[in-house]
Amino acid sequence: MFDGLVAVVTGGVSGIGRACVEAFHAAGARVGVLDLDPTGALEDPRVHGVRADVADRASLTAAMASVAHTFGGVDILVNNAGISAVGEVEENDDAQWARVLDVNVTGVARTTAVTLPYLRRSRAAAIVNISSIAASAGLPKRALYSASKGAVHALTLSMAADLVGEGIRVNCVAPGTVDTPWVTRLLANAADPQAEKRQLAARQPTGRLVTAQEVAEAVVYLASPMAGAVTGTSLAVDGGMSGLRLPARAT
Template structure:
């Protein structure tokens, strides 16, 4: 994808004030799109944008129906329409089905799943007017790989994966493509805060990085590049797809001792 490929298109990124959302918003703008960031922290205490130019900051709460509708409407009106929706806003939740508090389950699903539903509902009337309509949902490796003590989070992202394919089927006839990106842990301020809360942050970070087949965490920019590809006209024949950005976590197994493999057969 080259700079200018998204020239003339408009995009809304939820959770766009930091981390993957901000990296995505900046990359979309670099490629020519006009971009708004919907986020609880999109504006500072004085009501001024908390996101860098040329991004537009719109304060909104995806866990609230009225707030989401108002924020999406404001963003679309300020942009002059809406071609791309990136459903990135999300929260983490810990716990098994036994230990996880039910209020925590409700909170995680309210943001990670219903937040996408609210935003998509508000955006669909605008997307239907676009000749290049695209929705990209933020999924997770946890949707397809079991992670310990993360049943609430993994199940919410499993729902996002199913929601993505269902939306793709529902809106294909309207010319609206729907895909998702499925990253492994990403080196963002969010992950760093989790690591810093561990008894030994340095060891925790090394452990999280070391379990990746490529030996490191993904970067926000790598995930943003995948989102930008799925969002743009270059992927016009791609819908209902889950694109992994995971350092090989789902497709590469490096734990087998090569000494256990048979010697190469002679030809």
């Protein structure tokens, strides 16, 4: 499906990013992995790991040039890198707000900006941003994180409108709670991590956490030529959380 195409995934060493790298690789793409520490990237001649920080334009510019030089161009960008924040609106200070918005929102814009010169030369250009169910559902103690992902959703729509005339499709995937090392680290701060994990699973109608592989398959679809008529769309991969209202389970 992706033979001859090059995908770049930010934050591609672990979690959703790694699942995306593996899915693109399995589908025939060559993959650039941009990460703060790329040493854990999938080892394969069709995978090129490069150190990059989405908060640093110079490192992104150099990393994208390295991928393009190695593989001959860039066709697909997956803006996956992001950081979390926990707390109600008054519980994160100004520095935390600035940091999270810089990575999660400006980081998407920054990475896209340095990639566009390559995408404009592609015959199958696509951008997929990783948003979240938090962009549209009011989740407790996620004020800052939700604000950042709501901005990613809005940015996706605006980018799609700006770039559709150039043949560059822009979409986002909005996962529910995904069973990744990132979520495991968040749960480690809870008084009872296992109970908290069960609670997170129970709030999704399927009764379980989403897998990183399920998110990756959605990303691959949106990036593929099969989705040629899809742009400006947010695809929920959330176990039904965004659309279903089921009766409370008996305890």
